[in-house]
Amino acid sequence: MSKAFIAAVLQDSLACTGVAATKAADDLVGAIVAELKQEGGFTLPSFGTFTVHKTKARKALNPRTGEPVKVKAGKTVRFKASPVLKKAV
Template sequence: MSKAFIAAVLQDSLNCTGVAAQKAAADLIDAITVELKTEGGFTLPSFGAFTVHKTKARKALNPRTGEPVKVKAGKTVRFKASPVLKKAV
């Protein structure tokens, strides 16, 4: 799924212009991003939950050369599907 797909669905659903639908799709994605940054999670009932998890610093191997590489600690987003979504798929 892409931002263009979301914009197309919004345009068909709301009977609005393509520019307005693209703006709404961008605003929706921005709002979700801000919510993940500030709250650490975002839930859409009957769809699923997005959560932010911290990753520890670790050592990995460069697949091309095989030499060890340090990977910094960071954050990643995880998704857990709701039972309604699992049943629908």
């Protein structure tokens, strides 16, 4: 799924212009990202929950050379589907 797909669905559903639908899709994605940054999670009822998890620093191997590489600690987003979504799929 892409922003263009979301914008197309919004445009068909709301019967608005493509520019307005694209702006709405950008605002929606921006709001979700801001909520993840601020609160560390985001829930869409009947769809699922997005949560931010911290990853530890670790050593990995470069697949081309086989040399060890240090990977910094960071953050990643995880998604857990709701039971309604699981049942629908």
